[in-house]
Amino acid sequence: MSNLEDLYREIILDHYRSPRNRGELPTPPAHRVEGFNPLCGDDVVIYLNVRDEVLEDIKLTGHGCSISQASSSLMSAAVKGRSLAQVQSTIDTFKELMTGHDASLSKDEEIDEELDLRTLGELAALQGVVKFPVRIKCAMLAWNALRQGLEEFAQSPGH
Amino acid sequence: MAPGQRVTSFSARRVRADVPQLTRMVNGHTITYLDTASSSLQPRPVIEAMSRYYELRHANVHRGVYQTANEATEAYEGARARVAGFIRAPGGASEVVFTKNTTESFNLIAKSWGAANLGPGDVVLLSEMEHHANIVPWFQLRETTGIEVRFIPVTDGFRLDLDNLDELLQGVRLLSITGMSNVLGTKNPLKELASAAHSVNALIAVDGAQSVAHGATDVADLELDFLTFSGHKMLGPTGIGVLWTREEILDSMPPFLGGGGMIADVRTDGYTPARGVTRFEAGTPPIAEAVGLNAAVRYLEALGMAAVVAHESELTADALTRLELTFDGRVRVIGPLDTIERGGVISLDVEGVHAHDVAQVLDQFGVCVRPGHHCAKPLMRRFGLTATARASFGPYSLTKDTDVLLEAIEHTLKMFG
Ligand SMILES: Cc1ncc(COP(=O)(O)O)c(C=O)c1O
Numbered sequence: 001m002s003n004l005e006d007l008y009r010e011i012i013l014d015h016y017r018s019p020r021n022r023g024e025l026p027t028p029p030a031h032r033v034e035g036f037n038p039l040c041g042d043d044v045v046i047y048l049n050v051r052d053e054v055l056e057d058i059k060l061t062g063h064g065c066s067i068s069q070a071s072s073s074l075m076s077a078a079v080k081g082r083s084l085a086q087v088q089s090t091i092d093t094f095k096e097l098m099t100g101h102d103a104s105l106s107k108d109e110e111i112d113e114e115l116d117l118r119t120l121g122e123l124a125a126l127q128g129v130v131k132f133p134v135r136i137k138c139a140m141l142a143w144n145a146l147r148q149g150l151e152e153f154a155q156s157p158g159h
Numbered sequence: 160m161a162p163g164q165r166v167t168s169f170s171a172r173r174v175r176a177d178v179p180q181l182t183r184m185v186n187g188h189t190i191t192y193l194d195t196a197s198s199s200l201q202p203r204p205v206i207e208a209m210s211r212y213y214e215l216r217h218a219n220v221h222r223g224v225y226q227t228a229n230e231a232t233e234a235y236e237g238a239r240a241r242v243a244g245f246i247r248a249p250g251g252a253s254e255v256v257f258t259k260n261t262t263e264s265f266n267l268i269a270k271s272w273g274a275a276n277l278g279p280g281d282v283v284l285l286s287e288m289e290h291h292a293n294i295v296p297w298f299q300l301r302e303t304t305g306i307e308v309r310f311i312p313v314t315d316g317f318r319l320d321l322d323n324l325d326e327l328l329q330g331v332r333l334l335s336i337t338g339m340s341n342v343l344g345t346k347n348p349l350k351e352l353a354s355a356a357h358s359v360n361a362l363i364a365v366d367g368a369q370s371v372a373h374g375a376t377d378v379a380d381l382e383l384d385f386l387t388f389s390g391h392k393m394l395g396p397t398g399i400g401v402l403w404t405r406e407e408i409l410d411s412m413p414p415f416l417g418g419g420g421m422i423a424d425v426r427t428d429g430y431t432p433a434r435g436v437t438r439f440e441a442g443t444p445p446i447a448e449a450v451g452l453n454a455a456v457r458y459l460e461a462l463g464m465a466a467v468v469a470h471e472s473e474l475t476a477d478a479l480t481r482l483e484l485t486f487d488g489r490v491r492v493i494g495p496l497d498t499i500e501r502g503g504v505i506s507l508d509v510e511g512v513h514a515h516d517v518a519q520v521l522d523q524f525g526v527c528v529r530p531g532h533h534c535a536k537p538l539m540r541r542f543g544l545t546a547t548a549r550a551s552f553g554p555y556s557l558t559k560d561t562d563v564l565l566e567a568i569e570h571t572l573k574m575f576g
Contacts, residue, residue: 004523008516008574016575040515041532041545063545065513066575138515 006128007135008066011074016066021076023059025049030057031153035145037137042068044142048149053084060142067126067135072142074123084150091147093120097127098136169466175555177202188525191563196341196369196504196551197529198391201455205394208454209447220446221420221437231446238449239436242401245456246367246386247377250406256439257449260400261368262292264387265335267402267439268364269296271412272385273333279305282330284361286311286319286347287541288340291534293366297335311336313541317343317495324355331361335385338370342533342549343494344475344504346370353382362408368392372553373471373502375464378403390448394554395455399448402439409436416441459554467554471503474552478505478561485565489572493547503552506533509568512575514546520574521548524567 025047035044042064049057058076062069075094079087097120129139175181178200183190192200218228220235240252248254258264273296277283283297287310297308311327312320317340328334334356339346349365356363364385367376371386372393378386385408390399404412414421414432418441424431432438459467476498482490482505493506507528509517514530521528528550532539539545550564 004520007519013575040530041536041539043545065515067515069513132519135515135519 003128003131007132009125009128011122011125012066012070015070015073019060019069019073021059021073021080022061023047024061025057025059030059031149031156033145033149033152035062035141035148037064037068037141039137040065042138042141044068044072044145046072046142046145046149048146048153050084050150050153055079055082055084055087058146062142064141065135065138067129067138068141071126071139074126075142075146078121078123079146087146087150090120090123091143094123094126094143095140097124098130098140169462169470169554171470171555171557174202174462175557177204178555179203179206181555185525185527186523188563191524191526191560193550193552193556193560193564194527194529195372195553195556196392196533196549198397199372199394199553200555201396201451202394202458202555204458205396205451205454209396209451212447212450217447219443234453235444235446235449238453241453241456243403245376245460246371246403247379248403249379253435254403254406254409256402256404256409256436257444258387258400258402258439259398259445260389260391261290261366261387262400264400264402265292265364265366266296267415268335268385268387268404269300271415271439272404272408273297273300273306274304275411275413277304277306277332280307280330281332282307282309284309284311284327284331284334284336284356286336287313288319288343288345288535288538289335289337290341290366290368291536292368293335293337293364294537310537313343313538317345317493319345319347321351328355328359328361331356331359333362333364335364335366337366337368338376339373339502339504340494340535340538341369341504342506342535342538342547344502344506345495346374346500346502348500349381349383353384357382369502369504372459374468384408390452390455393452393455394458396448396451399445399452410434412439414438414441418442420444462554470554471552471556472498472501474556474558474561475501475503475505477558478550478552478564481561481565482507486568486572490568493542493544503556504549505551506547506549507568508544508547509571512571514548516575517548517568517571520571521564521567524563524570526563526567528564 030047030049033046044062047059058080060072129135180200216230218231220232239255243252243255314320353363362384367386367388371388386403388401391397421441423433489510491508495501518530528548530548531546
């Protein structure tokens with residue numbers, strides 16, 4: 001049962017039960033982006049307020065499993081109020097956590113992982129997901145949408 | 160009664176002992192397989208028939224002269240005859256086309272019969288409880304021919320809403336409908352539907368992916384025009400499916416895939432398709448799979464479909480009662496709560512827990528259930544759901560499977576509560 005407890009850590013269940021930054025922002029000025037997992041029907045809608053290269057506010061709505069919902073809640077808490085550069089770096093690090101690491105790690109890789117965990121803070125609670133490959137998509141749903149939203153925002157006229 | 164539908168001394172324990180995979184350990188528990196609606200497990204006679212075929216008799220079918228080629232052809236054609244008998248095809252083997260699966264069978268109907276016979280304004284009537292296999296090919300046909308696709312609604316009681324059937328049937332050329340929902344477990348009144356379709360000169364196609372595996376199907380008695388099903392849902396192998404249709408319809412249908420095996424002649428200026436079922440079987444067919452399907456049908460006939468239905472119905476009634484008693488409304492069944500015209504498919508909506516999480520926790524108990532939309536998104540939308548966790552029974556299922564299921568759900572509720 002230890003894998004399961006690793007997947008459903010208390011932080012994850014907490015964010016699932018009481019998601020942070022839930023809601024909508026008026027568009028415009030907010031940028032709205034949707035993410036969708038056609039396999040399971042999970043969806044997420046993200047609202048982004050960016051000013052002076054800072055993600056001033058973020059709100060999310062959507063439906064999905066505990067992993068996708070907790071991941072989007074944790075994500076929102078981690079990126080809100082950060083500079084776009086910091087947000088991008090968090091996205092990259094999180095993605096690496098989801099794709100780069102296997103359950104069994106050599107000594108060197110463990111050092112790597114420690115670095116990841118320090119920069120990720122609470123997000124590190126999601127690392128148990130990598131042992132359940134089919135759930136990685138759930139954890140990545142909001143992150144892919146966020147990245148897409150920021151790209152769209154960067155390309156939008158007037159920016 | 161058909162031969163093989165004689166009264167048998169059905170024993171689910173004996174069936175279980177025949178299925179090697181049911182002795183497997185998963186996550187420290189003996190497997191509890193509750194995903195038969197998705198794909199059934201194979202009993203040893205099916206596996207052994209396929210192994211024996213590959214060990215001794217494999218050759219390509221048709222036109223071979225040497226002995227094993229003849230044997231392979233006999234085995235392949237023997238499977239066709241066995242399947243024809245199983246569904247009581249009035250025209251026998253010459254009405255049974257082997258395909259890859261139910262999905263391909265529906266594509267064949269739509270792209271061959273549909274494209275040749277339907278045009279702008281013609282209506283294909285489906286139901287809201289259809290699998291995507293019986294929806295998407297019709298939408299594709301709509302793109303090329305301008306047909307109209309219409310849906311029979313489903314009631315809040317999870318049955319077809321036939322109150323306005325007469326209206327819905329206006330302009331209908333084909334009623335294409337499932338024999339049993341793979342989400343709700345609901346079995347549809349096929350005889351009544353066939354007669355309604357025929358009363359407006361429409362044909363009826365039935366998705367038998369679930370119903371053929373969980374009840375006797377007599378296409379002549381039901382007065383069907385098309386029937387589709389998959390080997391892997393009826394104790395047989397993957398890679399083989401069936402399209403049955405009446406001989407006169409079959410003869411009128413243009414070929415589907417082109418290539419070897421489906422032709423009478425090929426010249427530099429064109430080709431002439433073969434007659435009969437081979438016209439729809441281009442390329443080397445699934446021979447070992449046909450051998451496996453033959454063994455699966457023989458196995459089911461020996462069990463007796465009536466006994467299979469009775470057994471699964473008993474399991475379903477027991478599970479429905481205990482779900483209600485144990486969870487007191489925290490676990491909602493998306494499907495009829497009685498076992499009248501209902502098969503052993505139980506879709507669950509667990510309060511406060513997403514279906515993926517349910518299935519994930521259950522996996523730790525060795526319980527195999529399927530989370531998701533089950534390729535029936537219009538139906539999920541109809542009930543405002545994105546996903547359910549679906550448990551389904553087969554002839555090898557026992558009440559102890561339900562015991563483990565309930566225990567694992569209890570754990571899930573505690574964990575997320
Ligand atoms: C009712 C129904 N129709 C069609 C299908 C498609 O079957 P296959 O995937 O074998 O083509 C299924 C299987 O999921 C089903 O349950």
